[in-house]
Structure formats: structure tokens, C-alpha cells
Amino acid sequence: MDALLSSLVSIAFHGVAYGMVLYVISVGLSVTMGLMGFVNLAHGVFAMAGGYILTSSLGRFALPFPVAVGLAFLLVAIGSMALERGLYRHFYGAGELEQVLFTIGLIFMAVAIAQLVFGTLQQPVALPPWLKGQFPLLGRDFPAYRVFLIVVSGAMIAALWFGVERTLWGAMVRAAVDNRAMAQSIGINTRQLFALTFALGSGLAGLGGALGAEIIAVQPTYPFEHLIYFLTVVSVGGLGSLRGPFVAALFIGVSDTACKYWLPQFGAFFIYAATIAILLWRPTGLFGTRV
Amino acid sequence: MSETGYAASPRIRWTEWLPWLAGVAVFFLLPEYLLFGARILTYILFALSLDLIVGYAGIITLGHSAFFGAGAYVAGILAAKVKLTDPIVLLVAATVAAGVLGVTTGAVILRTRGLTQLMLTLAIAALCLEVANKATPITGGADGLSGVTIAPIFGLFRFDLFGKTAYLLCLVTLLAGWWLVRRLIYSPFGATLTGIRENSDRMHAIGAPVYRRLLAVYTISAMIAGVAGALSTETNQFVGLNVLGFEPSGELLVMLILGGVGRLYGAFVGPVVFLIAQDALAKQFPQFWYLGIGLMLVLVVLFARGGLLGLADALAARVRRSV
Numbered sequence A: 001m002d003a004l005l006s007s008l009v010s011i012a013f014h015g016v017a018y019g020m021v022l023y024v025i026s027v028g029l030s031v032t033m034g035l036m037g038f039v040n041l042a043h044g045v046f047a048m049a050g051g052y053i054l055t056s057s058l059g060r061f062a063l064p065f066p067v068a069v070g071l072a073f074l075l076v077a078i079g080s081m082a083l084e085r086g087l088y089r090h091f092y093g094a095g096e097l098e099q100v101l102f103t104i105g106l107i108f109m110a111v112a113i114a115q116l117v118f119g120t121l122q123q124p125v126a127l128p129p130w131l132k133g134q135f136p137l138l139g140r141d142f143p144a145y146r147v148f149l150i151v152v153s154g155a156m157i158a159a160l161w162f163g164v165e166r167t168l169w170g171a172m173v174r175a176a177v178d179n180r181a182m183a184q185s186i187g188i189n190t191r192q193l194f195a196l197t198f199a200l201g202s203g204l205a206g207l208g209g210a211l212g213a214e215i216i217a218v219q220p221t222y223p224f225e226h227l228i229y230f231l232t233v234v235s236v237g238g239l240g241s242l243r244g245p246f247v248a249a250l251f252i253g254v255s256d257t258a259c260k261y262w263l264p265q266f267g268a269f270f271i272y273a274a275t276i277a278i279l280l281w282r283p284t285g286l287f288g289t290r291v
Numbered sequence B: 001m002s003e004t005g006y007a008a009s010p011r012i013r014w015t016e017w018l019p020w021l022a023g024v025a026v027f028f029l030l031p032e033y034l035l036f037g038a039r040i041l042t043y044i045l046f047a048l049s050l051d052l053i054v055g056y057a058g059i060i061t062l063g064h065s066a067f068f069g070a071g072a073y074v075a076g077i078l079a080a081k082v083k084l085t086d087p088i089v090l091l092v093a094a095t096v097a098a099g100v101l102g103v104t105t106g107a108v109i110l111r112t113r114g115l116t117q118l119m120l121t122l123a124i125a126a127l128c129l130e131v132a133n134k135a136t137p138i139t140g141g142a143d144g145l146s147g148v149t150i151a152p153i154f155g156l157f158r159f160d161l162f163g164k165t166a167y168l169l170c171l172v173t174l175l176a177g178w179w180l181v182r183r184l185i186y187s188p189f190g191a192t193l194t195g196i197r198e199n200s201d202r203m204h205a206i207g208a209p210v211y212r213r214l215l216a217v218y219t220i221s222a223m224i225a226g227v228a229g230a231l232s233t234e235t236n237q238f239v240g241l242n243v244l245g246f247e248p249s250g251e252l253l254v255m256l257i258l259g260g261v262g263r264l265y266g267a268f269v270g271p272v273v274f275l276i277a278q279d280a281l282a283k284q285f286p287q288f289w290y291l292g293i294g295l296m297l298v299l300v301v302l303f304a305r306g307g308l309l310g311l312a313d314a315l316a317a318r319v320r321r322s323v
Helices: A001-035 A043-059 A065-086 A097-117 A144-166 A168-178 A180-185 A188-214 A226-238 A242-261 A269-281 B014-029 B032-058 B065-080 B086-111 B113-135 B164-185 B188-198 B200-205 B210-236 B246-259 B266-281 B286-303 B307-322
Strands: A136-138 A140-143
Touching: A001 A043, A001 A140, A001 A168, A001 A180, A001 A188, A001 A242, A043 A097, A043 A188, A043 A226, A043 B086, A065 A188, A097 B113, A097 B246, A136 A144, A136 A269, A140 A144, A140 B113, A144 A168, A144 A188, A168 A180, A168 A188, A168 B200, A168 B210, A180 A188, A226 A242, A226 A269, A242 A269, A242 B065, A269 B113, A269 B307, B014 B032, B014 B164, B032 B164, B032 B188, B032 B210, B032 B246, B032 B266, B065 B086, B065 B113, B065 B164, B065 B210, B065 B246, B086 B210, B113 B246, B188 B200, B188 B210, B246 B266, B246 B286, B246 B307, B266 B286, B266 B307
Parallel strands: none
Antiparallel strands: A136 A140
16 A cells, blocks of 8 residues: 555655646747747757757756756757747748748657767756755655746746746736737737747747756657657647646656556556547647647 | 649659569669669558548648558568468458558547647557567567578469569559559549548548548558558568668658658658668668758758659740740
């Protein structure tokens, strides 16, 4: 009985940590897709970039951990802004097929560049001593890094929700998601808003990739391998919503961990089956209002 | 070729015989490349099936490899485990299996649009990959399915080491597939598909049964992809996990875009150029190969949406104007 309980607690704990990271990575995708209707399959590239920035600033440059995480956010946000101005904006009015192909092209290039620069091996994460070891809580021991992940991601998510629900910028974003033409006609500079939101969303992906580098291995095939998870979070959660992807990410995190623990012989089978079932039941996702 | 689809004359132009002449010429002139040639022919058939739904019907899919893989695995499993080794029977079985998968998944995904549809095609392909990966006793899992032996065609033509029989089988099957796809495109059915791609609301308004037409073309496309998968099994006498998943679907899309999407012969040009370039370059410079593919994809989408054939058309039009 106690063994079952402790495995349940452990699955819930690891699952929540994983789900939080998935959410931080994917939430930007939900907002940019909801805002611009842009099918950005290359979103995982930003998360991978964040992971590489973290591992190399910890390993090669021996920077402190918080600085490395901050750098991952900042550099990815700036880089994505350049990409947005240079390439993405040419595709806003384009068809879905063009957007899909363009972003697949970006993935291919990113994978190749990652291989050229870092090689094909998984990058080791040199965690500082204060994040290693165990953290005692309610008579149980939890891995300190997972506790840190949950706390930091939780704080990020709270800040993001506050920003979207309570600030002027958030009100403008929500207005533009709901009705872009109307938002434009009352004087919201939607192009600038998109650019900023895109950079923020990509920066968050970079941050998520950096924080989650220990859970989701940083290697060149990252954007291909995890694409389906990021897209699942967004499509199951619902486009343009903040709450939906959060529920979806936690659901995926916990059930993926549970499946790997109890039914490793089935792999990711149940996740995919559940995704298909949910999308059939609610084609717009759990909290979405449109496709 | 300014007019396409229903508006164009369905008569076969003399240029359309050239690919087949080339195919026969390769058989006699380049006997050491026949296995590679069979691979190219298989991919052309696969690309044709994708062109039918992406180019003509406007259904965007990231999971077309599910049908190729289904055909490949059904043929492989029947040959290796059930000892059903007649190549023609295997082709038929793969067609039926891929068709059943196509009609059931199509019935589901074609009810949705946009991101949800894209996601469903991806999830179904991932599901198929996971099944093939984990059902090791049947599929061989990550090691692949070996022990596939194929009987001679009609009991007469043995599959030889040099791929002569395989090449001819692929060529004849491709001819049949090409004929079918060409007939479909130039039929009222094909015109309906183009209409749905351009404006599905209007097609609804004039009373076209949009959903049924899409389901029909999706199933046909799945069947053709299944045949291509079975051909690959018969040529290689082996099935690996790499026939399934996102990456083969993505690579096939790249080939189709390179050749020219929504044109019958884009599906011919793309795989030929892509696979020959891959054969020549990918082994020496694997990283640069992917970099090049990605760059090419971005450039094609930015500047040459008609692919290589589109570029050729534009060039021909410019030459005609200047003359």
C-alpha cells in the first residue's frame, strides 16, 4: 500500500515538473498561433536553442546557473525577433502549406547547425551543487531540481497570467486574438504587438528549454522529436488560450510519466491515442473557441 | 502548361512519354543502378499519392508515411510471418490494408480543419510508429523486420540481386498509378477537388458533396501510398522503422515541393532530383545536406512556389516572350 502511494506521489511530482516545463515551452506557441494564425512548427528550435545556451554557458563558460537561465531567455528572444523581422513576417498572409513548409525548412537548418556546432551527442547539464541532492518535504525526499523547476515555472506562469489578464499589453493581446481587425481599427499597432509577443513567446520557449534541459535531453534532433508534444499541448489546450495549454501540459506530463513508469512496453501509445480522442471530442481543444 | 485540371485537354502529349522512355533507357543503360532506380520509382509513386491530396485537394498532412508504412509492414509481415510470398498478392493486400487505414483515419481527420487536422495527421502517424516500434514480436521493432522472402512474379521472374525484376515491377506499377492519378485529375472528380482546394465554402454552396469527395481522394491516396510501401518491401526484402513517422513524411513533402506541388510531373521531378542529390552528397556531408535541404525549402517557399517545374515554366514563358 505504501509502495503504491509513494509511486503515485513520485509520478505526480515528476509529471507535474515535466508538465510545467512543457507549458513554459509551448505557451508562446499557443499565443502566436492564436494571434497570427501562424503554424510555427519550428517552435521547438527556440527551446533547443535555450537548452544549448544553458548547457554551454554552464559547461564551457562556467557562468552561474541563474545567469545562464537568464541568458537563454534573452538571447532566444532577441534571435527570434530577428527571425521574425527577417523571415516569418513574409508568411503571415500566406497559406497554411507555405507556413508548414517554411517552418519545416527552419527545423532542418536548425538541426544541421546544432550538429555542426555541438555534435550529435546529448549535452551534459552541469547543475550547481545547491540544485543537486534531495529536498525533504512532508516526510518524503524529493529531488531538489524538480522542486526548483516547479517553483520557478509556477512563478513564471503566475507572472505571465498577471501580465495577460491585468496589464494594458495583455488587454491588447487579448483584443487582437479575439478580433484582429477591430483591434487594429481602434488604434492598436498589431504588427508591433505581434513582434513583441512573438519574441516573448520564443524567449519563454528558450527559458523552458533551458530549465528543462535535464528532463528533455538537449540534442540536435530535439525540434523533431518533441514537436508532437508541443503541438499536442497547444491543440489539445486550445489556440490563443492560456489556461487550456496549462491543463493539457499537466495532463501530458503526468500521464506520460505514469505510462513510462507502469506500462513502458506501450511507450507513448496512450498519449497519442488520448490526443486523438480529445481532438475528436473537441476539435477546437479543451478551452479553445476556434480552429 | 497554362491550363491544368478539367480545363486542359486530357489527351496525352508527346512529352508525357519521355519519363517512360527514360525509365526504360535506364534499365538497359545503367544496370548497376537498378536497385537505386527502383527506390526512386517507389518514391515517385509515393509522391504522386501525396500530390493528389496536398496539391489537388489541398489537404495538408504531416503523416502520409502512415500509409506507406502500413503497406510496407503488411507486405513484410505477410511474407515473413504468414509465408504468403506472392508479390502480386502482397501488393493487393497492402493496398487493401492502407485503404482501410485511409478510410477510417480520413473519416476522422477530414471532419476537422487547420491546426487540429494537422495535429491529427501527425498523431496518427506517430501512433503507427509507436505500434510498429513496440509490437516487436510481429514487426521486429527497432531492429526491423527481416526474413522477408518474396516468390518470383507469376512464378517466373525471380527477384535478383541486381534489382532487375524489382525495377521493372516498380516501373509497371508506377505506370498504372500514373494512369490512375492522371485519369482522376482530368475527370470531373478532379475538378471538384481543385474547387474544394480553392474555396470549399463555394463548393458546398453549389451542392458538391465536399466531405465525401475528400474522403474518396484521401482513401485512394492512402491506397497508392500503400502500394508504394509494399514495393519498397519487395525491393529491399526488409522493413525498418524509418518507413514511418514524421521524418519520412517531411522528406516526401520536401521532394514534392522541390518538383512542384499540384502538378502531375512535380511528383516525378522532385524525387529524382532529391534522391540523386542525396545519394551523391548526403554520405559525405550529412550535416550540410540537412542544412541545404532546409535552406532550399525556405528559398522555394519564398521565391519559387511552383518548384523546379514552375521555374522551368517561368523560364520558358520568358524565352517565348523575348522571341
